[in-house]
Amino acid sequence: AGNNPSTACVNVVAPLVNVSGRVYRESVTNNMVDNGNATDPGLVTNVAMTCTTPAHGPVSMNTNADGTYVFTGVPAGATCTITETQPTNYTNAYNTLGTGGTSTTGDTAGTTTNGTITLTVPAAGSTGNNFAQQSVDTTSATVCVPSPTATPGQSVTCTTTCTNNG
Numbered sequence: 001a002g003n004n005p006s007t008a009c010v011n012v013v014a015p016l017v018n019v020s021g022r023v024y025r026e027s028v029t030n031n032m033v034d035n036g037n038a039t040d041p042g043l044v045t046n047v048a049m050t051c052t053t054p055a056h057g058p059v060s061m062n063t064n065a066d067g068t069y070v071f072t073g074v075p076a077g078a079t080c081t082i083t084e085t086q087p088t089n090y091t092n093a094y095n096t097l098g099t100g101g102t103s104t105t106g107d108t109a110g111t112t113t114n115g116t117i118t119l120t121v122p123a124a125g126s127t128g129n130n131f132a133q134q135s136v137d138t139t140s141a142t143v144c145v146p147s148p149t150a151t152p153g154q155s156v157t158c159t160t161t162c163t164n165n166g
Helices: none
Strands: 016-025 046-052 056-062 068-075 079-084 090-096 101-105 115-120 126-135 138-145 157-164
Touching (some): 016 046, 016 079, 046 068, 056 068, 090 115
Antiparallel strands (some): 046 056, 046 079, 101 115, 138 157
């Protein structure tokens, strides 16, 4: 009877879900959508994720041979940033935001900066956080012997290798 105030602490834990996507080679320049290939070739590179509110990570991994990655145990509702390490001999084509995606950087065609995707993780998780890349048309490397320096009058032999990736 009467007013009997009481308090209780309730700890609400966000469900843990998956955040996934793919890094792949796109053959069409800056078309902002997949070129229609059944499966574009995947690229192996590093992807990392850091989340705030609630905090999670940083977590880092290499993509699988087909370019896929999955971050597991991510708190639903967290604000997360996925960062893709730019693969060697590739330039950016575009990024696609997955479920819950809010922004992207490093997705200007022809640039070589690391790409990011920022998202608020939905209760069911997030898929489709993709980084599309294009191969550099040609690359070159020069190796000289002796290296790194030669003495005056000494012969130096250099070999330049050019590779056509396109």
